[in-house]
Amino acid sequence: MLSMNQLMPALPEIVLACSCMALLMLGVFRGDSSTRSVSWIAVLALVVVGVVLTSVQSGRMVAFGGQFIVDDFAHFMKWLIIIGSSLAIIMSINFNEQESIARFEYPVLILFATLGMFMMVSANDLISLYVGLELQSLSLYVVAAFRRDSLKSSEAGLKYFVLGALSSGMLLYGCSLIYGYAGTTSFEGLATLFKGLGGTGPSVGLVVGLVFLIAGLAFKVSAVPFHMWTPDVYEGAPTPVTAFFAVAPKIAAIALFIRVLTGPFGVLISEWQQVIVLISIASMVLGALAAIWQDNIKRLLAYSSIGHVGYALIGLAAGTEAGIRGILVYMAIYLAMNIGTFCCVLAMRRTGRMVEGISDLAGLSRNQPMLALALAILMFSMAGIPPLAGFFGKLYIFLAAIESGLYTLAIIGVLASVIGAYYYLRIIKIMYFDEPAEAFDRSISGEIKIILVGTTLFVTFFIIRPDIIVGGAGTAARMLLAG
Amino acid sequence: MIIQALSFYLFASVAIAAAVMVISARNPVHSVLFLILAFFNAAGLFVLIGAEFIAMILVVVYVGAVAVLFLFVVMMLDISFAELRQGFLQYLPIGGLVGIVLLAELLMFGGSWVIAPATEGLRSFPAPPIDQVTNTHAIGKILYTDYIYLFQGAGMVLLVAMIGAIVLTLRARPGVRKQKISDQINRRPEDAIEIKKVQSGSGI
Structure with missing residues (x-):
């Protein structure tokens, strides 16, 4: 029998699910005119979920017969996801109205995606991993095609859907192989099983299953060689959706990646480490090189996010507590940098229409000096220039890699970030030194300004109190590896 | 038998x-x-x-x-399915080759099937003896208790699929005449009929 106590660990998810459905009803009965209120209530619901999350949190707890787990790691990641999702909803409100695609389903779908991400972060079983992943992905396919009258947006949605279905297939194939050779889908069961193997090592089938699982997850974090969908989807989807794609789903998928590989498969690190090293190197190099030739800012940010995932995976390849802590810090900083940058992209609007070319930024420093300054700070941070936050993200990751003796990986990472700095700095050069282009509309709404200022301040002053994030990340990483 | x-x-x-x-x-x-x-x-x-x-x-x-x-x-x-099939023979050799490689790999796994000794104890939720409960009973027993989390999660996935289909395809088309039953019932004779007193022999 289920009692209330057993449901307590999942209370944030239950609150979130109920508010999804309540908002859906509200929207259905009030029509599209209620979009604005539904959006703000959705943000409020996320804040409430955050409060509930903080209040029920106490150590490591499992629920639903071990299919669901909460610990400090899940807690940290869920907070990042809440921030990403609520900012994505706020950013979309005015944009959707200006583009006349304001429909109440948008915030509801974002909430459903958030629920899916929560389930992913808290997955403690291969089946709950899959159900959470699918709930998240299905919502994302729909929001990618949300501007359904635009060819590009529909193409983005369809492409994402077809490739996403393929990757889910690979993931499921991997899960079924693992289940077939291990006889259990529960993470704890798998962990005990692998510990019991001793010197004999796992059977080939298990390793193949693990590789398929990694391939499926690598698709979700858009790591090379499973990145092909990213630039097209980022370019085609409406800008606030792209901002959402760049942060929340990536954080959730990275969390899942960490939990699966360090949890049940932690003992088999020698089997998966080389795979992670390879996709990490490939992502960093491709992210740095392919972005150079882009002239669309959304495509550029897509390649930049591929590169960032590559850096984050270095921490996973290290597989140590310091490495995991590095990833958590990196993802928190990545969240702030990306949200801020996409706020700037949202401000790129000329005579009421969005422009996305990098050359359109020319002379921004003279037309809108504050916006140019904010974007410059964010770009410096993305490039990893001290004393901005982006530098510290990379620092923790590279230190962890060196501690675990992955010198090649650390060196390639540093080289890739030097190459990557070129295209971030090129944006700054275009803004400050090129002949001014026509000015943008001064139509940034108050909310976007606040988000932009907040993220820029975070990125600038991270150096003063890094311990807030780093401390939390440290506790989370310790608990993950101890459990 | x-x-x-x-x-x-x-x-x-x-x-x-x-x-x-x-x-x-x-x-x-x-x-x-x-x-x-x-x-x-x-x-x-x-x-x-x-x-x-x-x-x-x-x-x-x-x-x-x-x-x-x-x-x-x-x-x-x-x-035209005939057109779709046109490339079939052309791709048969390479497709066949991939198939054979996959088959060989599968046989290799099958050969190396090692089940760890700890596995037996882990097998979760074994099926109850078939002569004691019916299938439906056995599935219902675990589906709504042990697997309630996944059951509800799957329900959410289906709900999102439904919302998605509506969001992407439903369009409010102008100029479509729909039956509004309440309007029909609320209609009074005075709204629709005009009574004219016709004098006999003069026409309207």
Whole structure:
């Protein structure tokens, strides 16, 4: 029998699910005119979920017969996801109205995606991993095609859907192989099983299953060689959706990646480490090189996010507590940098229409000096220039890699970030030194300004109190590896 | 016993033959009909191993819903399947090669099947003896208790699928006349009929 106590660990998810459905009803009965209120209530619901999350949190707890787990790691990641999702909803409100695609389903779908991400972060079983992943992905396919009258947006949605279905297939194939050779889908069961193997090592089938699982997850974090969908989807989807794609789903998928590989498969690190090293190197190099030739800012940010995932995976390849802590810090900083940058992209609007070319930024420093300054700070941070936050993200990751003796990986990472700095700095050069282009509309709404200022301040002053994030990340990483 | 064996071979061979016909039939409608035959035989196989619930679900869901949907799609879309198949022979060698490589790999795994000693104890939720509870009872017992989390999660996935289909395809078309029953009932004779006093012999 289920009692209330057993449901307590999942209370944030239950609150979130109920508010999804309540908002859906509200929207259905009030029509599209209620979009604005539904959006703000959705943000409020996320804040409430955050409060509930903080209040029920106490150590490591499992629920639903071990299919669901909460610990400090899940807690940290869920907070990042809440921030990403609520900012994505706020950013979309005015944009959707200006583009006349304001429909109440948008915030509801974002909430459903958030629920899916929560389930992913808290997955403690291969089946709950899959159900959470699918709930998240299905919502994302729909929001990618949300501007359904635009060819590009529909193409983005369809492409994402077809490739996403393929990757889910690979993931499921991997899960079924693992289940077939291990006889259990529960993470704890798998962990005990692998510990019991001793010197004999796992059977080939298990390793193949693990590789398929990694391939499926690598698709979700858009790591090379499973990145092909990213630039097209980022370019085609409406800008606030792209901002959402760049942060929340990536954080959730990275969390899942960490939990699966360090949890049940932690003992088999020698089997998966080389795979992670390879996709990490490939992502960093491709992210740095392919972005150079882009002239669309959304495509550029897509390649930049591929590169960032590559850096984050270095921490996973290290597989140590310091490495995991590095990833958590990196993802928190990545969240702030990306949200801020996409706020700037949202401000790129000329005579009421969005422009996305990098050359359109020319002379921004003279037309809108504050916006140019904010974007410059964010770009410096993305490039990893001290004393901005982006530098510290990379620092923790590279230190962890060196501690675990992955010198090649650390060196390639540093080289890739030097190459990557070129295209971030090129944006700054275009803004400050090129002949001014026509000015943008001064139509940034108050909310976007606040988000932009907040993220820029975070990125600038991270150096003063890094311990807030780093401390939390440290506790989370310790608990993950101890459990 | 002999009847069981005979029925197994009957169902199995018809299922395989029907499956071959699905991919080799020239007319796509025939393909779908053969697919339905294959489903029925698979259901028969399930009955033989005592999984009567899955057998019924297979018929109800796959034959009743999925196959009929296929049939509709095939009949509604004007796709020339002959054209689609044109490259078939051309790609057969490379496709066959990939298939053989995969088969060899699968055989290799099969050969190395090692089950760790700890596995037996881990097998979660073993099926109860078949003579004590019915299939439906056994599935219901764990589906709504041990697996409630996944059950609800799957429900959420389906809800999102429904919302998605509506968001992406529903359009409010202007100029469509819909029946508004409340308007019809609320209509009074005074709104619609004008009574004129016609004097006899003068016309209107």
